[in-house]
Amino acid sequence: MTSRPLRALTARLSRAMPLLIGLTLLIGFAAAAPARAVECSRQEHDGNQYAVCSVDPAAENLRLFLHDTTGTPIGHFATLDAALEAQGRDLVFAMNAGMYHADRDPVGHYVENGTEIMRVIPTPGPGNFGLLPNGILCIEKTSARVFETRDYLERRPDCRHATQSGPMLVIDGKLHPRFLPDSTSRYIRNGVGTTADGSRAVFAISDNPVTFHEFARFFRDGLGLPQALFFDGNVSRLYAPQLGRDDMGRRMGPIVAVTEAAE
Known part of the structure; x- marks a missing residue:
């Protein structure tokens, strides 16, 4: 029993x-x-809200897009998504990535798949792009790094993809010298920061209008990144399904994106 x-x-x-x-x-x-290709989150810093997406360039297909196979500017996330779908790939993350002219050609240096489309512009000029020091996002085979433009010209890194924009936000851990703590110029802004070894690229866009000084401090103090580059304001757009973001609006020039093989 x-x-x-x-x-x-x-x-x-x-x-x-x-x-x-x-x-x-x-x-x-x-x-x-499987681990997510891109890790996105919402973060707060000094009372401002940001959408942030972090990419491991050694593990993910991080690259730039400008034209389709016919030479027509892509311009929109939906257009890029459709083109990738025809190739058996999915769009995982995307963001506008640099300033451009009315025809959507890049204002500064641009390299796609190892081919230089626009040379480096090292001289000062009008607008944010010419507010030196500006910089270049360089995507190499297994890394991604932001370089101040003069440093880029000295080092000549082997970039598979590169896009120039400006101004730099953070340079070797210091804020751009022209940024004012009491500035009243506020816009939605987006940009990218990278770790010193290039093992991580972090893309951020503000959810509310911010000053350059606030945006730069977010990259340096909030994200702990020694180098960061401003992409644009007003035009700033993000595609991040994890956050429910698929921003519409003005047509873009260069687009930085992560893609993966469709299941």
Whole structure:
């Protein structure tokens, strides 16, 4: 005859079995699920709100897009998504990536798939782009780094993709010298920062209008990045399904994106 304590233990195990099986399946699924290609989040810094997406360029297909196969400017995330779908690829993340002329050709240096489309512009000029020092996002085979333009010209890194914009936000851990703490010029702004070794590229866009000084401090103090580059204001757009973002609006010039093979 089975003892009363043993029968009670057996009954408890029987009731717990469905939960144990469910936990086992959940743990197994979590272990088998692939890591996200891009990690996006919403962050706050000094009372301002930002959408932030971090990319490992050694693990993900991070690259630039400007024209389609016919030479027509892509201009919109939806156009890029459709073109990728025809190639059996998915758009995972995208952001406008540098200033451009009315025909959407880049204002500054631009390299796509190893081909230089626009030379480096090292001289000062009007507008934000010419507010030196400006800089260049360089995407190499397994890394991505922001270079101040003069440093880029000295080092001549081997960029598969590159886009020039300006001004620099953070230069070797210091804010751009022309940024004013008490500035009243506020816009929606977007840009990119990179780690010193190029192992991580972090793209950010403000959810509310911010000054250059606030935006730069977010990259330096909020994200802890030693180099950061301003992409644009007003035109700033983000495609980040994790955050429910698929921004519409003005047509863009260069677009930086992460793509992956469609399942």
